[in-house]
Amino acid sequence: MTHPGDTLLDVGGGIGVLGLELLRADLREAVLVEAAPHYLAVAQDLIAQAAQPSRFRAISGNFTQITPPLAAEIVTLDRVVCCYPDFATLLGTAAASARRVLALSFPKDRWYVRLMIAVENLLRQVTGNLFRAFVHRPSAMAAVLSGAGWRRLGQRSTLAWSVERWGRTDA
Numbered sequence: 001m002t003h004p005g006d007t008l009l010d011v012g013g014g015i016g017v018l019g020l021e022l023l024r025a026d027l028r029e030a031v032l033v034e035a036a037p038h039y040l041a042v043a044q045d046l047i048a049q050a051a052q053p054s055r056f057r058a059i060s061g062n063f064t065q066i067t068p069p070l071a072a073e074i075v076t077l078d079r080v081v082c083c084y085p086d087f088a089t090l091l092g093t094a095a096a097s098a099r100r101v102l103a104l105s106f107p108k109d110r111w112y113v114r115l116m117i118a119v120e121n122l123l124r125q126v127t128g129n130l131f132r133a134f135v136h137r138p139s140a141m142a143a144v145l146s147g148a149g150w151r152r153l154g155q156r157s158t159l160a161w162s163v164e165r166w167g168r169t170d171a
Helices: 017-023 037-049 087-097 111-126 138-147
Strands: 007-011 029-034 056-060 072-077 098-107 150-157 161-168
Touching: 007 017, 007 087, 017 029, 017 037, 017 056, 029 037, 037 056, 072 087, 087 098, 087 138, 098 138, 138 150
Parallel strands: 007 029, 007 072, 029 056, 072 098
Antiparallel strands: 098 161, 150 161
16 A cells, blocks of 8 residues: 555544554655544654654644645545544545545444444433544445545455545546
């Protein structure tokens, strides 16, 4: 998936583990965009301890609202789509940011996954946690990416999660 000199944009990448690992594969630069301050603080500590911290940047904020828009050869959204009620804006922004590869993971649209997320959301509501998770229709997500000039190159799944890799149709 990576080529020497590629850049990575890891959207909602938590503490930055994916970027740190892929930097070992000769990425030119990794950029983490994270909205959760506690994850970002840990990421910044890990980046400072990395072999080449100058090749890794962490940006605080909501990816869809960052200006100017970011760009990279590879854009990843690992367990992020389920955090956005407006998946179309998120995926549209990611599609516009990726030059070569877009990879994402998301909860499968199955009754047992929807039930599990509904229970988790209820527990969050009871405890006063404002975060909510979402299960979006895969066909609707694929329509956004296809409409932006991408084609699905691969897909894998577990009982609860799907992982997809997309490439540009003009590549």
